[in-house]
Amino acid sequence: MKAFFKTALAAATLLGLFAGSAQAAPAPKVRVALIVESTVDDKGWCQSMHDAILAVQKKMGAGAMEYSHSEKMKPVDAGSAARQYASKGFDIIICHGAQYKNLVDEMAGVFPNTTFAYGTSANIGAKNVFTYTPFSEETGYLNGIIAGMVTKTGKIGNVGPVDGGDAARYIRGFQLGVQAANPKAAIRLAFTGSFGDFVKAGELAQTQLKDGADVLTGAAQQAIGALRAVAAAPAGIWWVGQDTAQLSIPEGSRVLAASGYNYASVVENLIAKRAAGTKGGESLPMQFSNGGFHFEYNAKADAKVLTPAVKKAVDKAREDLKSGKLKLDWKAVKL
Amino acid sequence: MSAGLMIYNVLCLAVPFSVALLLAALGENFNQRAGVFNLGCDGIMCMGAFLGFMVPFSLKATPWAAYGNLLGIGAALAVGAAMGVVFALVTVTFRASQGIAGIGLQMLGWGLAGTLFRHFVGGVTGVEGMAAIAIPGLSKIPFLGGVLFNHNALTYTALLLVPACWFLLYKTPWGLKVRAVGTHPRAADTMGIHVDRIRYQALMLGGAMAGLAGAYLSLCQAKMFSDDLVAGRGFIAVALVYFGRWSPLGILGGALLFSIAQSFQLSMQVWGIKFPYEFAVMLPYVLVIVVLALARKARQLGPTDLGKPYNREMRF
Numbered sequence: 104m105k106a107f108f109k110t111a112l113a114a115a116t117l118l119g120l121f122a123g124s125a126q127a128a129p130a131p132k133v134r135v136a137l138i139v140e141s142t143v144d145d146k147g148w149c150q151s152m153h154d155a156i157l158a159v160q161k162k163m164g165a166g167a168m169e170y171s172h173s174e175k176m177k178p179v180d181a182g183s184a185a186r187q188y189a190s191k192g193f194d195i196i197i198c199h200g201a202q203y204k205n206l207v208d209e210m211a212g213v214f215p216n217t218t219f220a221y222g223t224s225a226n227i228g229a230k231n232v233f234t235y236t237p238f239s240e241e242t243g244y245l246n247g248i249i250a251g252m253v254t255k256t257g258k259i260g261n262v263g264p265v266d267g268g269d270a271a272r273y274i275r276g277f278q279l280g281v282q283a284a285n286p287k288a289a290i291r292l293a294f295t296g297s298f299g300d301f302v303k304a305g306e307l308a309q310t311q312l313k314d315g316a317d318v319l320t321g322a323a324q325q326a327i328g329a330l331r332a333v334a335a336a337p338a339g340i341w342w343v344g345q346d347t348a349q350l351s352i353p354e355g356s357r358v359l360a361a362s363g364y365n366y367a368s369v370v371e372n373l374i375a376k377r378a379a380g381t382k383g384g385e386s387l388p389m390q391f392s393n394g395g396f397h398f399e400y401n402a403k404a405d406a407k408v409l410t411p412a413v414k415k416a417v418d419k420a421r422e423d424l425k426s427g428k429l430k431l432d433w434k435a436v437k438l
Numbered sequence: 439m440s441a442g443l444m445i446y447n448v449l450c451l452a453v454p455f456s457v458a459l460l461l462a463a464l465g466e467n468f469n470q471r472a473g474v475f476n477l478g479c480d481g482i483m484c485m486g487a488f489l490g491f492m493v494p495f496s497l498k499a500t501p502w503a504a505y506g507n508l509l510g511i512g513a514a515l516a517v518g519a520a521m522g523v524v525f526a527l528v529t530v531t532f533r534a535s536q537g538i539a540g541i542g543l544q545m546l547g548w549g550l551a552g553t554l555f556r557h558f559v560g561g562v563t564g565v566e567g568m569a570a571i572a573i574p575g576l577s578k579i580p581f582l583g584g585v586l587f588n589h590n591a592l593t594y595t596a597l598l599l600v601p602a603c604w605f606l607l608y609k610t611p612w613g614l615k616v617r618a619v620g621t622h623p624r625a626a627d628t629m630g631i632h633v634d635r636i637r638y639q640a641l642m643l644g645g646a647m648a649g650l651a652g653a654y655l656s657l658c659q660a661k662m663f664s665d666d667l668v669a670g671r672g673f674i675a676v677a678l679v680y681f682g683r684w685s686p687l688g689i690l691g692g693a694l695l696f697s698i699a700q701s702f703q704l705s706m707q708v709w710g711i712k713f714p715y716e717f718a719v720m721l722p723y724v725l726v727i728v729v730l731a732l733a734r735k736a737r738q739l740g741p742t743d744l745g746k747p748y749n750r751e752m753r754f
Contacts (some may be wrong), residue, residue, distance in 0.1 A: 293708050303669070313451060315707050
């Protein structure tokens with residue numbers, strides 16, 4: 104009998120302990136890691152994802168989300184970083200760039216319980232791999248409308264990195280926007296052949312300026328080099344940007360408007376899908392309609408340049424894109 | 439647009455595009471003439487670009503702001519000379535392999551500049567930089583005025599350095615010593631020339647000019663800094679020394695040819711000429727390779743002891 108009481112008491116104590124621990128257990132913390140090839144303060148590609156993750160972390164609360172990042176990771180180096188994160192139990196590892204595709208494919212097989220994501224890509228990967236695709240033709244279209252309506256010389260410069268990825272979509276969307284607003288305008292498009300050669304982007308912008316272009320745009324992190332050339336040019340030369348961070352730098356006085364990727368929607372989507380049991384196997388689109396982009400005018404821009412008519416045309420196009428009334432066939436644009 | 443205006447635009451842009459390459463290659467020429475090839479030129483340019491940017495950036499809101507560019511250039515020259523001394527220590531005193539040491543210096547300069555930039559500045563930001571100064575009278579000359587006399591002060595300096603370097607190399611006793619230690623160091627040694635000292639001096643001068651080339655990129659061309667700013671231009675400068683057959687005038691020709699090709703391919707794309715851009719961006723580099731291949735006999739004109747460490751105690 105004594106032994107029975109002892110056993111019952113021990114069982115009750117254990118049950119109480121488990122019950123107590125179950126009540127006190129905090130909500131599971133999601134652990135997110137980011138791997139980028141540049142830096143998280145590059146005023147461009149990498150910073151936009153970093154800022155988005157921080158925004159989501161702030162929204163969720165630091166206790167609900169852990170975030171860590173690795174910078175300057177060439178695809179050959181990134182493997183060790185991804186392996187470290189996965190081994191430490193990170194839930195979601197975002198490799199921000201299409202160049203990480205092979206790495207992600209390899210790691211996804213080694214760590215099947217970890218969710219990997221990379222972009223921009225529309226590929227449907229393994230069951231634990233998400234991709235994300237900005238439909239950048241939409242942001243290009245809005246910037247193209249501004250450029251087409253603002254130009255006085257009828258020449259518009261576009262500083263391209265390479266004709267691939269979301270830059271290819273942005274460039275073609277920009278062409279469509281200019282044609283819609285000002286069919287007579289000539290677009291001076293050229294490529295540097297690099298995403299990060301700031302000097303060459305500046306040289307190309309100077310070449311376009313010399314040719315008479317008075318509104319310029321450009322994609323990728325190298326675009327800052329072109330924006331510097333615009334800022335050093337005489338008054339009356341304008342820039343429309345593909346990153347809203349460009350509005351807040353000293354050269355921002357020449358930026359009429361800028362669009363930006365809202366990766367927060369991607370990050371939130373990744374977390375929500377994983378929580379719901381989907382670890383990958385999907386491509387997540389980024390559009391105005393799903394909050395994938397944001398767009399800002401320069402509040403300090405000269406109202407004689409960025410006129411109400413320009414804003415009205417851009418706002419209408421943005422609403423049409425959001426509602427699905429306007430569809431852009433960017434693939435039909437031949438350069 | 440008329441063909442004449444197109445050529446004018448290409449040439450107007452080619453001159454400022456050539457300056458960084460010209461400065462770095464003129465400096466590298468002193469290194470190679472003294473018998474040492476410095477593949478670390480690119481890394482020195484990175485540090486020069488960083489300090490050229492950093493000094494005026496730091497002085498922006500101080501009473502020294504007006505001297506920011508000048509002090510930045512001074513800092514770039516100084517860091518370049520210092521890195522030249524480091525390279526000399528490794529390759530001349532310790533007689534390490536010049537190729538490997540050069541690659542090490544390149545990585546050191548690139549990494550250090552990027553790290554310091556992240557620590558002291560952070561994100562990408564710009565400086566006012568150096569503005570163009572039209573030379574009164576000369577800038578009004580039709581065609582030539584715009585091509586040659588409407589640039590920033592460093593461009594004029596670089597162009598004036600071509601005859602200055604030629605004079606220094608061919609018309610001064612020091613230049614003769616540099617050429618002697620690069621061609622036949624043992625003979626120079628027997629004539630009482632201190633081979634190591636001359637090589638140290640040449641590497642210091644070459645480093646300083648590479649630092650200046652970097653400062654040109656950050657102060658005059660991009661007016662900003664990023665750790666990828668130099669983007670391999672130091673290696674092109676090393677190739678231009680071979681291209682220019684170790685002569686300042688030849689180097690000027692090479693730098694201009696490369697920049698004209700660069701300016702032409704960019705203009706060609708802007709004019710809308712239907713040509714795959716992938717090939718267009720290759721054009722300047724292909725041109726350099728082709729000319730180097732065709733001019734392979736030029737090697738005979740170069741310093742015969744290039745790349746060989748000198749040890750006076752060693753017998754053949």
